[in-house]
Amino acid sequence: MRPKKLILSAFGPYAGVVEIDFSKLGEKGIYLISGDTGAGKTTIFDALVYALYGEASGSVRESNMFRSKYATAGTETYVELIFHYRNKDYRLQRNPEYERPAKRGSKMVLEKPAAVLNLPDGEIISGLKEVTQAVTELIGLDREQFTQIAMIAQGDFLRLLLSPTKERSDIFRKIFNTGLYRKLQDRLKKESEETAKKLETVKRNIEHDKKNIQLQADRELPVIPIIADFIAAMGAYMNEDQELLKKLHKEIDVNDKGLAENNTKLGYAASLEKMRKEAILCQGNIQKNTSLVRSLRDNYEQIKQKYDNEYAKIIEVVTGIKDNLPAYDEFENILQEEKKANTRINILSKETQNAAEKVKKLKEKIVEGKKQQTLLQNVLVQKEECKRQEDVLQKQFEDLQDLAVKTEDYNAILLKYKKARDTYKKEQAAQLLVHAEADKMERMYLDEQAGIIAASLEDNVPCPVCGSKQHPHPAVLLAKAPTKAQVEEIKKRRQRLDEQVSRLSVQAGDLKGQLGAIEKQVLEKAQYLFKNCERGEIKAKTAALCTRLAEEKKALQQKLLELQKKIVLKEKLDKEVPALEQEYEDSGEKVRAWQQEIAVLSANIENIKGKKAEKVKLLLYANKQEAVQALKAQESYAASLVKNVDIAQKNFLEKENLINNEKAKLAALNKQLANSSNGDLPQLQEEHDRLLAKKTDLAEQLMVFNIRMAANGKALADITKQKDIYEDLTAKYIWQLDLAQTVSGMQSGKSKITLETYIQMKYFDRIIERANSRFMVMSAGQYELVRKVAGQDLRSQSGLELDVIDHYNGSRRSVKTLSGGESFKASLSLALGLADEIQSSAGGIQLDTMFVDEGFGSLDEESLEYAISVLNSLAEGNKLVGIISHVGELKQRIDKQIRVSKKPYSGSYAEVIN
Numbered sequence: 001m002r003p004k005k006l007i008l009s010a011f012g013p014y015a016g017v018v019e020i021d022f023s024k025l026g027e028k029g030i031y032l033i034s035g036d037t038g039a040g041k042t043t044i045f046d047a048l049v050y051a052l053y054g055e056a057s058g059s060v061r062e063s064n065m066f067r068s069k070y071a072t073a074g075t076e077t078y079v080e081l082i083f084h085y086r087n088k089d090y091r092l093q094r095n096p097e098y099e100r101p102a103k104r105g106s107k108m109v110l111e112k113p114a115a116v117l118n119l120p121d122g123e124i125i126s127g128l129k130e131v132t133q134a135v136t137e138l139i140g141l142d143r144e145q146f147t148q149i150a151m152i153a154q155g156d157f158l159r160l161l162l163s164p165t166k167e168r169s170d171i172f173r174k175i176f177n178t179g180l181y182r183k184l185q186d187r188l189k190k191e192s193e194e195t196a197k198k199l200e201t202v203k204r205n206i207e208h209d210k211k212n213i214q215l216q217a218d219r220e221l222p223v224i225p226i227i228a229d230f231i232a233a234m235g236a237y238m239n240e241d242q243e244l245l246k247k248l249h250k251e252i253d254v255n256d257k258g259l260a261e262n263n264t265k266l267g268y269a270a271s272l273e274k275m276r277k278e279a280i281l282c283q284g285n286i287q288k289n290t291s292l293v294r295s296l297r298d299n300y301e302q303i304k305q306k307y308d309n310e311y312a313k314i315i316e317v318v319t320g321i322k323d324n325l326p327a328y329d330e331f332e333n334i335l336q337e338e339k340k341a342n343t344r345i346n347i348l349s350k351e352t353q354n355a356a357e358k359v360k361k362l363k364e365k366i367v368e369g370k371k372q373q374t375l376l377q378n379v380l381v382q383k384e385e386c387k388r389q390e391d392v393l394q395k396q397f398e399d400l401q402d403l404a405v406k407t408e409d410y411n412a413i414l415l416k417y418k419k420a421r422d423t424y425k426k427e428q429a430a431q432l433l434v435h436a437e438a439d440k441m442e443r444m445y446l447d448e449q450a451g452i453i454a455a456s457l458e459d460n461v462p463c464p465v466c467g468s469k470q471h472p473h474p475a476v477l478l479a480k481a482p483t484k485a486q487v488e489e490i491k492k493r494r495q496r497l498d499e500q501v502s503r504l505s506v507q508a509g510d511l512k513g514q515l516g517a518i519e520k521q522v523l524e525k526a527q528y529l530f531k532n533c534e535r536g537e538i539k540a541k542t543a544a545l546c547t548r549l550a551e552e553k554k555a556l557q558q559k560l561l562e563l564q565k566k567i568v569l570k571e572k573l574d575k576e577v578p579a580l581e582q583e584y585e586d587s588g589e590k591v592r593a594w595q596q597e598i599a600v601l602s603a604n605i606e607n608i609k610g611k612k613a614e615k616v617k618l619l620l621y622a623n624k625q626e627a628v629q630a631l632k633a634q635e636s637y638a639a640s641l642v643k644n645v646d647i648a649q650k651n652f653l654e655k656e657n658l659i660n661n662e663k664a665k666l667a668a669l670n671k672q673l674a675n676s677s678n679g680d681l682p683q684l685q686e687e688h689d690r691l692l693a694k695k696t697d698l699a700e701q702l703m704v705f706n707i708r709m710a711a712n713g714k715a716l717a718d719i720t721k722q723k724d725i726y727e728d729l730t731a732k733y734i735w736q737l738d739l740a741q742t743v744s745g746m747q748s749g750k751s752k753i754t755l756e757t758y759i760q761m762k763y764f765d766r767i768i769e770r771a772n773s774r775f776m777v778m779s780a781g782q783y784e785l786v787r788k789v790a791g792q793d794l795r796s797q798s799g800l801e802l803d804v805i806d807h808y809n810g811s812r813r814s815v816k817t818l819s820g821g822e823s824f825k826a827s828l829s830l831a832l833g834l835a836d837e838i839q840s841s842a843g844g845i846q847l848d849t850m851f852v853d854e855g856f857g858s859l860d861e862e863s864l865e866y867a868i869s870v871l872n873s874l875a876e877g878n879k880l881v882g883i884i885s886h887v888g889e890l891k892q893r894i895d896k897q898i899r900v901s902k903k904p905y906s907g908s909y910a911e912v913i914n
Helices: 041-053 128-139 143-150 154-162 165-176 179-211 227-375 379-455 484-530 535-616 624-674 681-743 755-778 820-842 861-874 888-893
Strands: 002-011 014-021 029-035 078-085 088-095 098-101 108-111 114-118 124-126 151-153 783-787 802-806 811-814 849-853 880-884 897-903 907-913
Touching: 002 041, 029 041, 029 861, 029 888, 041 078, 041 088, 041 128, 041 143, 041 849, 041 880, 041 897, 088 128, 114 128, 124 128, 143 151, 143 165, 143 820, 143 849, 151 820, 154 820, 165 179, 165 755, 165 820, 179 681, 179 755, 227 535, 227 624, 227 681, 379 484, 379 535, 484 535, 755 783, 755 820, 783 820, 861 888
Parallel strands: 029 880, 029 897, 151 849, 849 880
Antiparallel strands: 002 014, 002 078, 014 907, 078 088, 088 114, 098 108, 114 124, 783 802, 802 811, 897 907
């Protein structure tokens, strides 16, 4: 991946639109990004990372902080990046969230963040997450990996150089994602701790189950530490309880058999006593109900006599009322017919009156409408005349506008011509001065060359210029002669001024020609509009004509509005008058039809009145309601006669049947008692109570046995189950603890190297190997980085510390003893090695650009030369390396540069120099 062009707009310290063309720097080699502190050197890399991933390279600034504080309100904030990857070009544009002025009004609106990626095949991907995902998949690196490979910041990697194992482990965990091994360590430790907790839980469960064991009062729970032995002892106790339970069941069976025999005898004696009591009760019921039966028979005979005398007469009355009921419905229909006819006559009379009034008003409207139609018949012709006059005015307005535009063009070109003429004169004066200065410097330079040759002349030795062996007047060296570079520079300046003056002359001539052409067009248009018109009168006559035309146009527009209203009125009348005439005819027809219907209805009412008088003579009651009430009263009385007879007969027969049943029952009881022997009921009851009390006592003993044996059986089963779990967990805990201590570096008597640290050590060894290939060059073969061998202190973590070997004296010491410049070279080498390792681990990544940020100020001249040599070797192939620094000496050593400049109140800008 190589950037080709980066465009920043109102981004960070850059207030306006700044375009950085990386293609001018070539496809390989090193270049310098220079500028004052705070000017925005590192912002270039921030912008590149933001375009790719939507975030800056560091963690200090959020994306909504990118808006430049120097930007004007209307300037958009965005970053656009064109980059080359695997022989194809991609275009990216992103903007952060920021406030901007509303397009309408004076309020501020929030511009939402957005991102667009244009692919080489024309496909467009949009959306913040979608674009970031596409870039990550394309390049094969996420933001963290990209910034670690593409940016080498001296401060961060100096910290990496000097960090102890713990801090360096944290750095490697983030870079190489070794947190997976740390998670494995933590998980194994957690699992061993969880198994230990489960063991404790099983122990507590076993003790709890022991407490649930129930023993007889004369026994105590045995204290046996081995679980299997305790289970065997409890099995023997439970076998003894089984034998005791068998004996108890036999005793219960004997008692239940005696109780059953007693219940049989006791039941027979109780049934005899019950029959004696029932016989006495039957005798009493017979005596009590005999007189009641005679009274009920007399009452029945009286009610039956009344029924026989009245029922037939009532039925005859009911039949007469029922036969007369339809006459009431017929009479009601006649009344409704009469009412309906009267209601219709009233409605028609009112409608006829309203329609007559409406016909009168319609006639008046028709007359008035035809009168207005006559007045408006010429309105369309008047409108066409006004439109014609308006077109004439519009043509004059357009001619005036054309004259005004040509006048403005004339003034604008006149202003440009004067400016171009002044610029030409100014540059021409500067040209003369530079020509004189260039001629002077060229003569001084040639004189100086002659002086140099003269200084080397010797008598009797031929002059290399003229060949003379005598040198009577040798040239003299000048005190302040210009250098060849200065002479070449002023020649270039003279040439640029010559070209500039020539270009300005052509430009001024072109403008003068345009000015004459425009002036001719202005005068021709003025003569057309005003006839005899001088150049100085154009403005005044234009204003006067414009005013007059505006007034005439306003009057015409007012007249058109009035005519349009009349046209609308005419169109309305053309529709309304025929409609009114039709409505007038329809309303008259309705009035005639309604009057005819009223006459027919009046004749019908007279006929209905005759029918009504005849029906009144046939009715027995005033209305149907009274007739229905009378019918219900007669039917109710007839039903009561029938009901009273039925009730009296039922009461008499029920009591008579009761006496007969009691007599039969008494005879049967007396017969059974005569044939039975008496039982000793009190003695049998006493024996029953004794057997029942014993049954209750034996049941309680059985319940106690069952509860104890069930509880003990469950407790013993739970203990047996927990024993198996305890043994399995114990075996599991032993190997889990050993494994957790091994991967966590907690084995007693061994180095405190965790599994994660071990993996990181392998990465670290490869990084050191890559770093030494550059560190040995930058230190002229003096220093080599090595991983520190673990010490004797087994109480702390180790394995990721660094030592340095000094090949000049054969010593080995800590990297912390290196000087500032040596530390920078070591940290730069380590950073480059780390970047190589990350890129190698990522696999298949093609990253052809890199940035190195600061740190060169601590190097002496020789070390600086070595560092640049290493970076040049790094840039071999197709890699382009940018050095971000304000060290002045680098400006002289590195030709390709991006110079960043900062202005106090208008922000920063950048330019590419090659």
